[in-house]
Amino acid sequence: MKDVSLYIHIPFCKNKCFYCDFPSFSGCDGKMLEYAKALGTEIDKIDKDYIIKTVFIGGGTPTYLSLDGLKYIKKSIEKLNLAPDVEFTVEGNPGTFTKEKLELFKSMGVNRLSIGLQAYQDNLLKNIGRIHSVEDFEKSYKLARECGYKNINIDLIFGLPNQDIDNWKETLKKVVKLNPEHLSCYSLIIEEDTKFYSLFENDKLKLPCEEDEREMYLKTLEILKENGYNHYEISNFCKPKKECRHNLVYWELKPYIGCGSSSHSYVDGRRYYNESDIEEYIKKINKNGSAIIESKKNRIEDDIEEYMFLGLRKIAGVNKKQFRLKFSKDIYEIYGEIINRFKGLKMINDDGEKIYLTEKGIEVSNSIMCEFILEK
Ligand code: SF4
Missing domain, CATH: 3.80.30.20 (tm_1862 like domain)
Incomplete structure (x- = not known):
């Protein structure tokens, strides 16, 4: 189950x-x-x-x-x-x-x-x-x-x-x-x-x-x-x-299933998307029982960056221990340079347990989050 x-x-x-x-x-x-x-x-x-x-x-x-x-x-x-x-x-x-x-x-x-x-x-x-x-x-x-x-x-x-x-x-x-x-x-x-x-x-x-x-x-x-x-x-x-x-x-990048036109799913590390046109959706479901038009396995880098920029939306931010448990790596090993840079600008804080945006950081959250995209 x-x-x-x-x-x-x-x-x-x-x-x-x-x-x-x-x-x-x-x-x-x-x-x-x-x-x-x-x-x-x-x-x-x-x-x-x-x-x-x-x-x-x-x-x-x-x-x-x-x-x-x-x-x-x-x-x-x-x-x-x-x-x-x-x-x-x-x-x-x-x-x-x-x-x-x-x-x-x-x-x-x-x-x-x-x-x-x-x-x-x-x-x-x-x-x-x-x-x-x-x-x-x-x-x-x-x-x-x-x-x-x-x-x-x-x-x-x-x-x-x-x-x-x-x-x-x-x-x-x-x-x-x-x-x-x-x-x-x-x-x-x-x-x-x-x-x-x-x-x-x-x-x-x-x-x-x-x-x-x-x-x-x-x-x-x-x-x-x-x-x-x-x-x-x-x-x-x-x-x-x-x-x-x-x-x-x-x-928190946990699994979800999407049903219906345009819906997205994320299950077992795979992202997939349904047809967005209503008529096409109905046709595809009636013909094949599925309306998925694209499916791709997330790479570990995809998961890490999604976990970061979604996690930073939460005021409590990203828990460092949970990050290590999920990815078997220390968050600073991957993002040390970026976190320290924004800490210096007082836009990110590390309270020992978690990394989170400060009020100043929230005001420019979109540009901070972009920095967490990894080179592939
Ligand atoms: S068009 Fe429909 S989905 Fe879009 S904001 Fe208005 S009520 Fe919501």
Whole structure:
């Protein structure tokens, strides 16, 4: 019996948000049932020797999938060997929850919800192409609590067009009043092939300046700390013992199986990827029982660098003893020069047990992490 995590991808959204480059599509609702059936087939193929420690149904908007579609997934999940203490998350957007769907999720074993709010101002939500209002969010959140969900994450974004520091502070303050167990606060990134990218290219996006964005991040740390949230990953905060165990699997390079279009897997040191086109995915599953389009064995160097740049995302950083146990090498033997350089710049700290980014280091985390890529 082996432990593993499971990610299930639902690629449907009602509308595409202007900043989103995730593999999600609007206008494909007609494919929902066929997709859910194919997904069920793929889930059924998971080796029953696996003990599933965490499940995450993400997207896209899983709560937008039709009730009939969700029932196919439920049927397949029931055949899996879920750990008794499984953490089972479903991602959803306000306005796409119904009591019926939330109850169906509960009957599947779902015990954690992740709700995309992004901002607490209707004008900002409209500006970024969200389908819901603040009121829709409040109703959905209340409904989730009434249905007995005791572990809820709320996703927020700062650095939005026309957002000022006061808007962001208001968002944080209103959200913490609701007392969610977990908060993800990402800064907006303008990704290629999004509506925002073309607006940005044409100088039509009024983004907060770098200084304001930094201030927003600092306010996040301050307000969330004051309200009892533990900062445990660069963009993630939680009440005591409410870390997202599923995401920790990614950051600690533990094995996970991905099902659904565009999903990624990492099992036995091998990474593989599924077809991202919905129709192609359905065709491939129905024909071959698999939609894998690429598979490669990670080299030891790949594992080491992934372990480092994912591990450094955690505020606790990388544990030196665990590194040695995993790779049979001292972390300084491989990264001594880089670690010492950033220690000198006060961007990395070594407290004897672990290597982690300092507050100064977190601000430039992306450029530090790039340095951990090994020559091959
Ligand atoms: S709801 Fe989420 S996945 Fe769908 S378009 Fe918006 S950000 Fe992307």
